[in-house]
Amino acid sequence: MGRLARIGLGAGWPLALLCALIWPLLSWAQESPPPEQVELPVAAQSPVDDPQQERIRFWDIDLQLLPDGSLRVTEKITVWAQHLQFKNGIYRDLGGSYFDLYSGMKSAEPKVLSASLNGVPVRFRLETVASGTRVHIGENSTALGPGQHDFELHYEIPHRVVTTLASSLEWTLDGEWQVPVDQTQISIHLPSGVDRSSVQIEGSPRAQIELPASGPLWVVADGRMWPGEQLSFELSFRPAAEHAQSQWSERWRNLPTGHRWAFAGLVALWSYFLIVWVRVGKDPSPGPRTVSFAPPEGISPGGLRMIERLRYDPDCLVADLIALATAGQLRIERDAAGITLYRDADSAPTLMPLAKLKAALFDRSDSLRLTRSNGSRLRQAVSRHRQALLAVHERQHFVSNFRYWWPGLLIALLTFATLILLQDNLEAVAIGAFMTVWLSGWSFGVYVLISQAWMLWRGAESWGGHAGALFMTLFSIPFVAGEIFGLMLFTATTGLVGLAVILVALIALIGFYHWLKSPTAAGRQLLDQVEGLREHLHQFDPWGQNGGEIDWMIGYAYALGESGAMAKRLRQKLNEVGRFDTGPGWFRDATGRVAELSDIVDRLGQWLSKSLGEGLAKRG
Template identity: 25%
Template sequence: MSGRLRVLLWLCCFCAFGLRAEEAIQAYDVRMQVEPSGEVLVTERIAVMAEGKMIVRGIYRDIPVRYRLGNGLLRSTPLTLISATRDGRPESVTEQRLEHALRLRLGSADVRLESGPHVYELTYRMNAQLLHHASVDELYWNVTGNDWSLPIRHASVEVLLPEGAQIQAAHGYTGYRGSREGAYEVLEQQGNRLRLATTRELDAREGFTVALAWQAGLVTRPGWWDELLVLLADNLRRILLVAAFSGLLLFYALIWWAKGRGPAKGLVIPLFELPRGVSPLMAGYVWRRGLKHDRKGVRALSIMFTDLAIRGWLSLQRDTSGLVLTRGEVDGDAIREEERRVLNALITREGGSLTLGGRYEPRLANALEVLLKSVKGIERNNFSNATGHWLFGAFFALVTGIALLVTSTGDAEAANNAVWLMLLGMLLGAGTLYCLTHGMIGTGLPLLLFALACLGLAAGLVGGDAVLQCLALFAIVAVARKLMRSPTIAGRRLLDELEGYRNYLSLAERDVLDKAGQAPVMSIALYERHLPYAMALGVERQWTQRFTAELRKGTLAPVEVDYQPQGFTQLMTSGEAMTLAWNLDRMLMTASVPPEAPRSVDSFSGSSSDDSGSGSSASHGGGSSGGGAGGGGGGGW
């Protein structure tokens, strides 16, 4: 065989392979009959070429049965399937409810199609598809839909109106959704009949839409009362959603008004001492209404150490290895219970020591845990959270959220999976919030990724709207939890006393005599006694400036000028000792946090889609491909 002949033979084989039939919709012919009752009888004849790639057992057809109107409300369009055939014989049909559409799956999972051409025919009836204007009625119909995964070689539509109708305007649209291209031809337009056909092939995701108008009076129009009832029924879920949101907000607002506001603020007068039994820990916790910006309790622990050092029960000494904490002799009657527990967790015996360097120290972490347990009693005695009422609202939100997820789809299995994914996502989200507010960013970020993955998967099952609505409900619950916390009567009284005491500590030197004429004279003992409280209330800088000014003026006794703070090493100057007290929290932070092991995280994401339709005066050219009723799409399976 010559070389030229061999090349020619290969070219012929290649061309034959290229001419091999590919899967497509060869013809998409639709016949529509508008009945005097306002219903539309639709017959779709879909001729396909099956090659066992996408079309293996049959095809599916997604037909929208719920649309979003221009005002945001929903409109349902009931569909009644009359018949389904393949190649002239009845075909098995499985119905599946999607978020906004009904999926008709033609074929059987046990039967594979033979390769080659097949003709499917669907006949169904739909209601609420017409648009009613002042003098005309209009049909705006997406003939093929814009969501087919297969190309459409040729499409046509025949519309038959009621007897006596005269078509006043007609227009067609082709292309992708939103396109106003008019690649079609009018085959017939006479009296009450209209026939259109495309003049080019439609690619996957392209569609063919038709709109026509005729004189009013030939089709029964629903009354306003019927339209209102239908509108309410179609939007019942939204009405219940608004009622649930409004009810939850009103409930929490009433509870906040009755319990969440707390007692009114009392008269604030300067105080030079706090009531007995109020520790720096209690003062700081109540004044800041919690451990704000100190979630780990490190700042509170450093203030407690400063107080214990000033009273001589804990020695702070700096050397080359770090900071050495040594437990001194403790006055059993004077020490507070929370201080005793923290000291016992830190150093069990008198004279024992602990060195804080640049590494993790488990005993310090235990002391922090003991301290955080101690503040629970302070919280309980000084603040109220209306927990019972808040939990009732949270339970209502949980039940409502589950109902929203279940009613957002007709697929029971998808709804069930979405509920569990949503609950897991919310749990992981709460864990993320806890980690991020407690400085555990390395743990919080992976949890955040997993939470978003769960929410995304849930949105893919039931739609993004339902997931966002659930998140909004729980956002109300979270905000309510924050607002419900208010001081008790005892807590309000202590807050007023703390404000008066804080005002005294923060007064500048020149204001002491003017605003607090009875203020005690500054001394070393006075400064030391109030320093931990000043640190707890955030005015240690002003308090120390007052003390420094007295030193400069020479009003302190000479023996006090170069004093050595009790509990601090004798090798430090007074300024160094105070600097150590102020920066102690940084040392404690380093020693209380265990090192994190490296980790890697895989993330997942989900997405959702929302099919919606709306009507317009499209018969005069104001529409587009993909607009109007009908539509949807399909593919092979």
């Protein structure tokens, strides 16, 4: 009507009449289907909404869960094509990654069996994409005519059903095509013998779940799905009894190659360490033991502690500090703020470790307060004292066998590299490698922070000391939380099996680092003498024929962990003879809380250890 009005009547009315007759025919010709579409089914000629818009009319997925954990899938996709997106065929993105509790992040690699178009087998090709594997169905050389086409795809995904305490499957459809999907449904066939009462299934908000007493389970979209929308479900069930045993063997076969080789590396690591330990790490058999009324000649209390424990610790220094005090080389004063050491004699001790320790303590002044302000001097004293003890006793009284530990470390590093680099998922390899490097440095930092907090708590006596320890503890909490998060992310990458491999290997490295240490024959004889000295500390008589001067015993009692037993014995004998317990001249307590020698014997080592720990702690 509008077009005729614009043409108008008059001399041109024959032309206007001709246009009025031809125009409806032209419009009918534009809306009618092309000749090749006449043969298509009625449904294909009458899609809902706009026939010019491409869409997925039906998307039917049939999932068959096999007893071995594999998944057999049949997808039927009915396409309304207009040569826009669907020109030569259709594609599907399959695979991707999923999480297995035991083996971590895994790739779901599909095995495409066949494809068909309108009931006729058709060629397909595979392409690796970021999301997994893309399957192209159709011939590049053959155009897909406008109209409805039925695609069918058959494929399998090995080991897709995850088995832990129960079998589980997560499945997500997020149509990769930028077209709407009119109808979507998923049918799920469970393995035979599954107890239906154990089946649990949850779906996404748009999923309608049907859980019949028999037959397949159904997950159906509640309407048309638009591009970007997802349809997903999470299914769990208890496997049939006849399949439970086979699933354990399947679980081993399902582990990534790196995990299985890592197990072999773990066996090699422990086998190597056990063989080496039997050959060089076993302690010599103990000899006869007799009560010793004197300490081993030429061995300081700190050296005796090192030989017995086969390692150096700060209490070795504390024991030798007491030995210097009882020998008149220094004086110890304690007040409410802490402990101060004073040089007493100019002559050097006869034992080299004690001489080195005294020189390091008083190299700048005749006094040293055990506080963090003097931390550098204290750390220097610890270092020189440790080196002096090792120079005297290592190889003569014990051997570290450290050269046998290095090959074990190499085996462990190869095991870690195999575990990370031979996973079947490149994303897992990248994350695992990064987390291994990151956790190595981060864990060391967390260890240092926790150690400093512990030393501050040990050395805290005043409110200021407690405040500093509390601050360091609170400061460490975020770093500990980061450590936990890192371990969780590492577990998500390698699974519990990978984490267990790492932990068991670390136990071997740390354990055999100490277990490979062994006393020599001379060291074993010395340890037998130490046991005799320990018995003497439990039964000595301060005024008997075997008593004598008791000051020298205090350092050795602390070194052997017998300070409490010695103090108890001292109080017992003092009560028997009715003598007053007075403190020694080499110790002065300005707090007024301690006056008896037995209390000094019992608690001096603890006070020194706490003050030393506070002094050695680095400033936050």
